[in-house]
Amino acid sequence: MALPDQPWPTGDVERPEPLVARVLAPNASPFTYTGTQTYLVGSEDGLAVIDPGPDDKQHIAALLAAIGDAEIVAIMCTHTHRDHSPAAAPLAEATGAPIVGCGPLVINTDEPRLDAAFDRTYAPDRVLADGESVSAPGWTLTAIATPGHTSNHLCFALEESGAVFTGDHVMGWSTSIIVPPDGDMGHYLESLALLYERKQDKVYYPAHGPAVTKPHQLVRSTLGHRRAREKQIGKLLAGGVPAKAGTSRSKSQRSQPSLGLTIEDLVPVMYKGLDERMWPAAGLSVKAHLLDMERRGIVSRSGDIWQTI
Incomplete structure (x- = not known):
């Protein structure tokens, strides 16, 4: 801001x-x-x-x-x-x-x-x-x-x-x-x-x-924002995202289950319009969500690759 x-x-x-x-x-x-x-x-x-x-x-x-x-x-x-x-x-x-x-x-x-x-x-x-x-x-x-x-x-x-x-x-x-x-x-x-x-x-x-x-209104809004981010991550991991942000996936690609995504795959899609110099910073927020989701049994990872369970 x-x-x-x-x-x-x-x-x-x-x-x-x-x-x-x-x-x-x-x-x-x-x-x-x-x-x-x-x-x-x-x-x-x-x-x-x-x-x-x-x-x-x-x-x-x-x-x-x-x-x-x-x-x-x-x-x-x-x-x-x-x-x-x-x-x-x-x-x-x-x-x-x-x-x-x-x-x-x-x-x-x-x-x-x-x-x-x-x-x-x-x-x-x-x-x-x-x-x-x-x-x-x-x-x-x-x-x-x-x-x-x-x-x-x-x-x-x-x-x-x-x-x-x-x-x-x-x-x-x-x-x-x-x-x-x-x-x-x-x-x-x-x-x-x-x-x-x-x-x-x-x-x-x-x-x-x-x-x-208006503290309670802001807290409610912040909770909603964070929950929406988590749902967005889950949806992207379940469906996959294009290898390059902004490109379209073919019908055959869309029909294939996601084999997992990295944080670097997620950030450009989740933060469209964000200055690329800020992508590493945005990635830390995504990582914080993923670690919480992993602890709760929603996602898993192998190396840098994250998947839904």
């Missing part, structure tokens, strides 16, 4: 609701939208910093200015990609606040990435389990385990207002990226279903992109 026209509110303090302030980091990209949004929750009597963002001097200075004389109760991270957690350590050093939230995680892979690499410096003082909370006068943030985008991903629910800080699990500008081996499509769909059942939630504040003011 194209980035919106500048100027962006990089470094400014925005206040979407009384208990919540937002500061945008200067790390815009095709995968981070206009940048990582760090949230300050609470008041001068006690603040939580959610997703401190990249270890960028300009961003850290903007956060410290926004914090002012307020006491930092916790620096909280939804997950440990390098656009989310590296600023936690310098911010903790500057304020004395503990780092609280997801567990540490580093995955090594040679596959092309759609997302940021993992933060090797992340060292939390306290890891939150599902349902555990951090609080200060006037607010409580409760952890919601939402694995899928990463296995250590958490969302944080602000109990007083019905807001949920969704990190990269749900975003208003794009669907979440699921990159194997740590990204898991099955877990992601289960986590989406869990959020859909939380009828008390009124707004999502993602780490990238605008607030989601």
